[in-house]
Amino acid sequence: MARFRFGLILVALMFVFAGPLQASETVVSLRPMAEVKSNFVRLSEIATVSGPSTSHCNVLRNVEITRSPLPGQKRFVGADFIRIRLRQSGIDTDTILFTGSDDVSISRKKATLSTQQIRSDVERQIRRLMPWDDEDVVIQNISLDDTVILPAGKQSYRIIPNRNEDYLGRTVFALHFLVDGVVVRKTWVNVTISVSVDVVAVVRPLGKHQHIEPDDIVLKRHDLAKLPSDTVRNIEDALGNRTKRMIYPNTVLQSSMIVTPPMVRRGDLVKIVASSGPMTITASGRIKQQGCKGDLVKVVNTDSNRIITARVTGPGKVAVEF
Numbered sequence: 001m002a003r004f005r006f007g008l009i010l011v012a013l014m015f016v017f018a019g020p021l022q023a024s025e026t027v028v029s030l031r032p033m034a035e036v037k038s039n040f041v042r043l044s045e046i047a048t049v050s051g052p053s054t055s056h057c058n059v060l061r062n063v064e065i066t067r068s069p070l071p072g073q074k075r076f077v078g079a080d081f082i083r084i085r086l087r088q089s090g091i092d093t094d095t096i097l098f099t100g101s102d103d104v105s106i107s108r109k110k111a112t113l114s115t116q117q118i119r120s121d122v123e124r125q126i127r128r129l130m131p132w133d134d135e136d137v138v139i140q141n142i143s144l145d146d147t148v149i150l151p152a153g154k155q156s157y158r159i160i161p162n163r164n165e166d167y168l169g170r171t172v173f174a175l176h177f178l179v180d181g182v183v184v185r186k187t188w189v190n191v192t193i194s195v196s197v198d199v200v201a202v203v204r205p206l207g208k209h210q211h212i213e214p215d216d217i218v219l220k221r222h223d224l225a226k227l228p229s230d231t232v233r234n235i236e237d238a239l240g241n242r243t244k245r246m247i248y249p250n251t252v253l254q255s256s257m258i259v260t261p262p263m264v265r266r267g268d269l270v271k272i273v274a275s276s277g278p279m280t281i282t283a284s285g286r287i288k289q290q291g292c293k294g295d296l297v298k299v300v301n302t303d304s305n306r307i308i309t310a311r312v313t314g315p316g317k318v319a320v321e322f
Contacts, residue, residue: 025051025052025053025095026049026050026051026052026053026056026057026060026095026096026097027049027050027051027096027097027098027099028043028047028048028049028060028082028096028097028098028099028100029047029048029049029050029098029099029100030046030047030079030082030098030099030100030101030102030104031046031047031048031100031101031104032100032101032103032104032105033104033105033106033107034046034104034105034106034107035106035107035108035109036068036106036107036108036109037108037109037151037152037153038068038151039067039068039151040064040066040067040068041064041065041066041067041068041077041106042061042062042063042064042065043060043061043062043063043065043082043086044061044062046065046077046104046106047082047100047104048100049061059091060086060091060096063085063086063089063091064085065077065081065082065085066081066085066106068106068108069106069107069108070108070149071108071109071110071111071149071150071151071152072108072110072149073107073108074105074106074107074108075106076103076104076105076106077103077104077106078102078103078104079098079102079103082098083098108151109151109152110149110150110151110152111149111150111151111152111153111155111179112147112148112149112150113148113149113150113155113177115144115145115147115148118144118148118157118175119142119144121157122142122144122159122173122175122189122191123139123142125158125159126139126159126167126173126191126193127139129159129161129167130167130193131167132167132195136195136196136197137193137194137195137196138193138194138196139191139192139193139194140191140192140194141170141190141191141192142189142190142191143189143190143191144175144187144188144189144190145187148177148185150177150179150184150185151179151184152179153179153180154179154180154181155177155178155179156177156178156181157175157176157177157178158175158176158178159173159174159175159189160173160174160175160176161173161174162174167193167195168193168195168224168225169192169193169194169225170190170191170192171190171191171192171193172188172189172190172191173188173189173191174186174187174188174189175187175188175189193225194223194225195223195224195225196221196222196223196224197221197222197224197227197233198219198220198221198233199219199220199221199222199227199231199232199233199252199253200217200218200219200231200232200233200234200235200237200238200252200253201217201218201219201220201250201251201252201253202216202217202247202248202249202250202251202253203215203216203217203218203249203250204216204249205246205247205248205249206243206246206247207243207246208243208244208245208246209242209243209244210242210243211240211241211242211261212238212239212240212241212242212243212258213239214235214239217235217238217239217253219235220252222252227252228254230254230255230256231252231253231254231255232252232253232254232255232258237255238253238258240260240261241258241259241260241261242258242259242260242261243257243258243259244256244257244258244259245257260292260293261292262290262291262292263291263292263293263312263314263315263316264287264290264291264297264312264315264316264318265287265290266287266288266289266290267286267287268286268287268316269284269285269286269287269302269316270284270285270286270287270299270316270317270318271283271284271285271316271317271318272284272285272299272301272308272310272318272319272320273313273317273318273319273320274319274320274321274322275319275321276321276322283301283302283303284301284302284303285299285300285301285302285308285310285318286299286300286302287299287318288300288307291312292312293312293313293314294311294312295311295312296309296310296311296312297309297310297311297312297318299318308320
């Protein structure tokens with residue numbers, strides 16, 4: 001009789017414990033804390049998963065539970081939230097036994113970049129991209145956030161210029177930060193780019209319609225960003241022209257202030273030069289229309305009385321090619 005009672009008790013105990021053990025074949029043991037690197041937290045990073053089915057455990061380990069905190073910050077995830085995320089992924093949580101910590105403290109590794117180094121690298125990249133001679137350029141007032149915090153990994157950054165960027169004056173560039181080759185943050189950087197160039201300046205008063213002579217002008221260095229687009233930058237482009245109005249000393253010369261006088265006028269006798277390789281032929285001609293240096297004008301060949309088109313090359317000279 002005692003043996004029979006012992007058997008009944010043993011069977012009862014088996015019924016009591018067999019059900020839960022069978023329903024909890026897979027065990028998820030939550031860690032109290034975890035440190036992550038990527039943008040999303042997988043279950044394998046915050047818990048240990050074990051069970052008889054390797055494939056089922058691997059599926060569980062790869063489930064994305066939540067988004068990672070920002071670099072240098074923390075967030076807490078509880079067991080109830082993890083159950084919900086697993087159900088949303090199509091997993092039956094009734095067959096999973098959760099053990100370990102009730103809440104997981106998740107932190108993310110960070111890397112703090114030196115803004116001084118960033119400014120130095122930004123200037124180097126701008127100098128590589130700009131069209132100006134390096135010795136003519138001063139780059140200053142590079143402003144960005146005082147602290148740059150990124151996820152841990154291999155950091156790099158690159159300048160993204162605006163379309164049709166002229167690299168002149170106060171301008172803004174997009175600055176992309178990359179970790180392990182992936183863009184993780186985008187911001188803006190303000191930069192002042194000063195370009196010094198030679199420009200033609202007047203050294204003494206020039207009256208209206210006055211011809212510009214070599215002693216009237218000089219080359220000076222100026223910041224290109226503060227100059228109008230029609231600024232005259234070569235002495236040769238100013239010499240021989242006439243002023244349209246009174247120009248005072250220290251004025252930077254603009255093409256709108258001067259006019260090129262015609263080198264030939266209608267009725268002028270000119271020398272026609274025709275060249276082809278080493279061979280040159282000259283003839284006399286009469287101008288049919290006035291023109292400045294470089295203009296194409298109609299000319300009558302006085303020997304053949306034929307009208308030709310020639311280019312003005314200087315006072316009393318035109319040229320044709322054949």
